[in-house]
Amino acid sequence: MHLNTYTKGQGFPILCLHGHPGSGSSLSVFTNHLSQRFQTIAPDLRGYGNSRFNDNFAMTDHLSDLEVLLDRFQVEKCLVLGWSLGGILAMELAQRLPQRVSGLILIATAARPHGNHPPITWQDNLYTGIAALLSIVNPNWQWNIDTFGKRSLFRYLIQQHTPTAYKYIASCAIPAYLQTSDKATRALYSAIRAGYNKVGDLNQIQCPSLVLAGKEDRHITAECSLETSQHLPWSQFHCYPNTAHLFPWEIPQQLLNDIDCWLKDNPQTIRF
Template identity: 70%
Template sequence: MNKTAQPGDLKVYIQGKGFPILCLHGHPGSGCSMSVFTQHLSQQFQTIAPDLRGYGKTPPDGEFEMIDHLKDIENLLNRLQINKCLVLGWSLGGILAIELALRCPEKVSGLILIATAAKPRGNHPPITWQDNLYTAIASILNRLKPGWQWNIETFGMRSLFRYLIQQHTPTAYQYIAKDAVSAYLQTSPQATRALNKALKAGYNRLSNLEQIQCPSLVLAGEADRHITATSSRETAQYLNNSHWHCYPNTAHLFPWEIPDQIIKDIDNWLQLNPQMKYEG
């Protein structure tokens, strides 16, 4: 079921019934780009995947700061009358998940942190004009013919995709075609500026993580150049009740590289922590 946002609210996609899981996308991203999680989890839970301010179909409403995302998320939970939920966040969404757990601990029963960190660090090489050219060609051809092996080998593996994924499979490129390109095109300049401002300020919440008492699952891709696996592991080490796993031969978009494995590991963790799925 899709739920249309009211004017001034976040556009939100709701599926399934049961205990709620709030799914927060990264940058660039949208609620729809979380389908790798929501399509499965909505079979047992109610998944709530908003377009954050300035992303997808939610307008930026002028310049804003990262704190505004948290205000929007709180308003969304109040509007949907959600008193407690699990929170799954990918990249930027994971940072917002951490912030929500610090800001409203009574509302967050558990955290699933994907390719993210409380002190994010990257080691991405400089981007050349050839990178941008090959990425543009690969993206266009992949949109026209998702998962086309010739395009993957000719342009995809020479494009910026080589830093976002390590396993250049048709499955990964099909996710890119379905969920990544439209999200990129619908990401506003205001959202990019808000994120860059926060990163330039040296975002670091490691010292605050001891305040988070709920169970946390922290997952990372070994070859992630955008938010390194080392910084993700550091976050897991500072959390009181965390389970950490790093996947070899994967990068920042690892849920699209090995979706079945990720879903299996999330399911196993949820089964080990049944207390998270109750209001009381």
């Protein structure tokens, strides 16, 4: 699978993996910042964005695609940043190719993912659609945020209903959602229904890891992320209060500052 890929910057490579639904371009909150010092490589995973794929596939196919991608870009070693599903793939890749992964930045993810999302109603879907469309027109429109956004499914994805968060939702989340194929959704949910649990394999990962979570995450709970961090041999964990699954779009500057500090404390993760 030849993955559509967004590359920026020069220097030590950082492979950036998106979640579901998502795309390489939806990681701009990370790549715009990190590409000032590093080379960021952000692919559209199989079945997402512009990496179109019409047949059914399994989650393991993502790993094969990523190995081919690293070969294509002649990447011998890289840091891997993964958000949600991307974090799960990052951990799998570190086990599959330990000699090529120097470190992990794991965001809103877990090796045994579990959520506590309430049932979704027709009103949730209606308000989400309205809030999304109006955010595209004007993400700064406070009336839309108060009237529809806070009563939509966005209330489970973010806790801080700011224009900044809605700007990212409008420019990144909505296009990614529309480009996510049913085959990609089927592959993910098949793995979840099978009871995905790789906690017991985490001791194989010997590179430094930074695990970051949103305290109010309803999709992959902070407790799941903490469990993952506790089973990684060389890990640092941080949980952000009053944030949820999309916390990189709620507190982007704080998050990026913490990543920068971790990179400074772990220079071996960004060294050829």
